Amino acid sequence: MKRFIILWQHQLWQMFIAPSTYIAAFMFLAFMAMMYLFSLVDVSMSASDVSPLGKFLSVFWVPVLFMVPLLTMRSIAEERRMGTLATLMTTPVTAGQIVFAKFLACYFFYAILWLMTLFFPLITEFYMPNSIRTAGLMPYSQLLTGYGFVFISGAMYIAIGIFASSLTRTTLVAGMLSFGMLFFAIVGAGLISKFALPDSGFMVWLSKPVDYLQTFRHLEDFSNSLLDTRPFFLYISTACMLLAVTSLITEAKNA
Amino acid sequence: MEDFSQEIPNSVIVRRLTKSYGAVKAIDNVSFRIGKGEVVGFLGPNGAGKSTTMRILAGLMPATSGSVHICGVSVATYPEMARRHIGFMPENNPLPEDLRVSEYLTFRARIKDVPSSEVKKRVQGAMEICQLHHKAANKIIGNLSKGFRQRVGIADAILAKPEVIIMDEPTIGLDPHQIIAIRELINSLRGKMSVIISSHILPEIELICDRVMIINQGTIVASGTPESLRKDFISQDRYEVSLKSPPEEFKRVVEQIGCGLSVEKLLRASADGYFDYLLTGSVRGNLGGEIISELSKDTRFAVRTVAYRKPSLEEIFMAATRRSWEQVSNLKSASSGGGSPEKRKGNG
Numbered sequence: 001m002k003r004f005i006i007l008w009q010h011q012l013w014q015m016f017i018a019p020s021t022y023i024a025a026f027m028f029l030a031f032m033a034m035m036y037l038f039s040l041v042d043v044s045m046s047a048s049d050v051s052p053l054g055k056f057l058s059v060f061w062v063p064v065l066f067m068v069p070l071l072t073m074r075s076i077a078e079e080r081r082m083g084t085l086a087t088l089m090t091t092p093v094t095a096g097q098i099v100f101a102k103f104l105a106c107y108f109f110y111a112i113l114w115l116m117t118l119f120f121p122l123i124t125e126f127y128m129p130n131s132i133r134t135a136g137l138m139p140y141s142q143l144l145t146g147y148g149f150v151f152i153s154g155a156m157y158i159a160i161g162i163f164a165s166s167l168t169r170t171t172l173v174a175g176m177l178s179f180g181m182l183f184f185a186i187v188g189a190g191l192i193s194k195f196a197l198p199d200s201g202f203m204v205w206l207s208k209p210v211d212y213l214q215t216f217r218h219l220e221d222f223s224n225s226l227l228d229t230r231p232f233f234l235y236i237s238t239a240c241m242l243l244a245v246t247s248l249i250t251e252a253k254n255a
Numbered sequence: 256m257e258d259f260s261q262e263i264p265n266s267v268i269v270r271r272l273t274k275s276y277g278a279v280k281a282i283d284n285v286s287f288r289i290g291k292g293e294v295v296g297f298l299g300p301n302g303a304g305k306s307t308t309m310r311i312l313a314g315l316m317p318a319t320s321g322s323v324h325i326c327g328v329s330v331a332t333y334p335e336m337a338r339r340h341i342g343f344m345p346e347n348n349p350l351p352e353d354l355r356v357s358e359y360l361t362f363r364a365r366i367k368d369v370p371s372s373e374v375k376k377r378v379q380g381a382m383e384i385c386q387l388h389h390k391a392a393n394k395i396i397g398n399l400s401k402g403f404r405q406r407v408g409i410a411d412a413i414l415a416k417p418e419v420i421i422m423d424e425p426t427i428g429l430d431p432h433q434i435i436a437i438r439e440l441i442n443s444l445r446g447k448m449s450v451i452i453s454s455h456i457l458p459e460i461e462l463i464c465d466r467v468m469i470i471n472q473g474t475i476v477a478s479g480t481p482e483s484l485r486k487d488f489i490s491q492d493r494y495e496v497s498l499k500s501p502p503e504e505f506k507r508v509v510e511q512i513g514c515g516l517s518v519e520k521l522l523r524a525s526a527d528g529y530f531d532y533l534l535t536g537s538v539r540g541n542l543g544g545e546i547i548s549e550l551s552k553d554t555r556f557a558v559r560t561v562a563y564r565k566p567s568l569e570e571i572f573m574a575a576t577r578r579s580w581e582q583v584s585n586l587k588s589a590s591s592g593g594g595s596p597e598k599r600k601g602n603g
Contacts, residue, residue, distance in 0.1 A: 003366060003368075006362070006365045006366050007366065010362050010366075013358075014351070014353070014354070017353055017354075018353070082349050082350075082351070082352070083345065083347060083349025084349045084350065084351050086315055086345060086349065087343075087345060087349055087350075087411075088366075089314075089315055090313050090314065090315060090338055090341065090343040090345070091338060091363070091366045091367050092335040092336070092338045092339050092366075092367070092368065093335070093366060094335060254315065254316075
């Protein structure tokens with residue numbers, strides 16, 4: 001455990017001094033600030049059942065598509081290209097510890113960036129006093145479940161990014177692979193359900209499992225304060241499986 | 256070829272180690288032992304299997320068969336435990352470009368289980384030994400010169416005071432001052448840690464190492480002290496003679512001396528009338544005295560120098576690798592064209 005904490009601190013420090021982290025942070029916060037502004041404008045222009053927070057979180061997937069690759073693409077690919085992963089493997093640490101430390105470091109930054117978006121309602125309150133109370137900018141239950149969804153699904157997205165990074169030595173290729181896999185993970189099930197699955201016939205049994213994988217349905221449930229354990233299981237188990245596979249790949253490719 | 260040094264406890268025991276990539280064997284049935292505190296040079300041409308062997312020893316790569324024990328711990332069965340006893344500096348010395356030297360070494364000390372109370376002291380000590388403490392300690396590794404980077408790699412290898420240090424080409428890219436410093440550093444480790452060094456700079460290896468192992472085509476073709484290898488692989492003694500005698504006349508005189516002596520070549524003819532020759536003696540033993548006494552009989556020769564030329568490690572290396580190549584080609588031709596391989600052995 002001590003070695004794992006040392007590794008995690010080291011990964012955090014490496015991320016802290018990496019330019020790609022700041023590019024990801026800037027792009028994410030700029031985009032999300034813009035989205036928050038648009039959702040406020042939208043709510044103020046017309047009456048709507050959806051709160052500004054609900055509108056804001058509905059576009060969570062757009063920044064995920066570029067932020068996660070930027071945060072994760074260097075993690076293993078760069079270290080393998082430089083040969084520093086091999087040097088690290090000559091110390092008494094396991095590939096699993098290395099991969100999990102990298103995952104947690106990336107996840108930490110991912111969570112921090114999302115938590116920073118909580119300042120948006122506070123900034124609004126600063127310029128428009130009482131807006132939080134009168135316009136309902138911070139509905140606590142929705143805040144908890146909406147951000148809960150973002151954090152739980154984020155574990156899987158970060159694991160996808162780390163997995164993509166272990167497949168290649170090239171950072172750019174890792175980023176592109178990560179983008180493709182994330183795109184499929186977020187909108188794939190929805191697209192399959194909409195275009196590929198017929199309403200009847202021998203493939204009709206597939207509609208239920210595909211439905212279970214639909215990210216936007218999970219977001220909708222969470223945003224409506226509906227807590228379902230199945231998405232928890234889906235995201236956490238997929239993240240664990242991907243991290244286990246990444247550990248095996250890291251160990252095998254290092255040999 | 257297995258070298259058993261039973262007198263001192265062994266830090267490294269390698270038994271019948273083989274690494275195959277499909278049909279190609281990078282190393283084949285390699286066995287050796289390294290005693291506690293011994294400094295061993297690992298030599299071989301490019302692609303001979305040096306780095307593969309070192310990577311297996313460091314637990315970076317699994318062997319196809321055979322075993323490696325570091326301080327009694329099996330590298331294959333308990334890789335993490337075995338790595339606690341190893342300080343490894345890989346070929347090309349990969350380092351993180353964006354960290355400062357002290358930052359990197361502190362991290363490495365902590366991850367190598369150096370007690371928290373000692374981390375600062377050990378990092379400072381390693382930086383002082385490798386002369387990194389003056390200018391380089393707070394520099395970003397990516398901005399360091401090749402020599403300084405090598406020193407960071409060496410500092411990392413010795414940081415946790417491991418029982419076994421494995422260094423793949425540690426002196427590559429270093430200037431003569433730095434090479435001398437590294438030589439002194441390795442000398443200071445003698446008796447305390449077992450050190451395995453691979454290098455292409457053979458005179459350097461001869462100066463540093465107690466024992467030399469030569470690997471060629473994946474097998475150990477020679478192992479022993481430089482002196483014992485000289486006896487095993489060099490069948491002729493050589494002498495350098497400087498005197499005033501033209502080649503034809505000198506050849507005649509040498510033939511008269513006998514003892515299997517012959518003129519191998521004229522090395523140089525000086526403007527002052529002196530000729531430098533290289534003599535070869537097929538009879539082993541110091542013939543210097545006989546050469547001097549025979550040549551002194553004729554005062555016209557004005558003998559200036561008679562010197563025994565000690566075979567360099569380079570010559571041993573060339574002889575050992577040549578012999579292994581010849582043995583392999585003999586075995587191949589024996590298996591393809593018939594005939595007993597035993598008959599063909601013994602050349603070189």
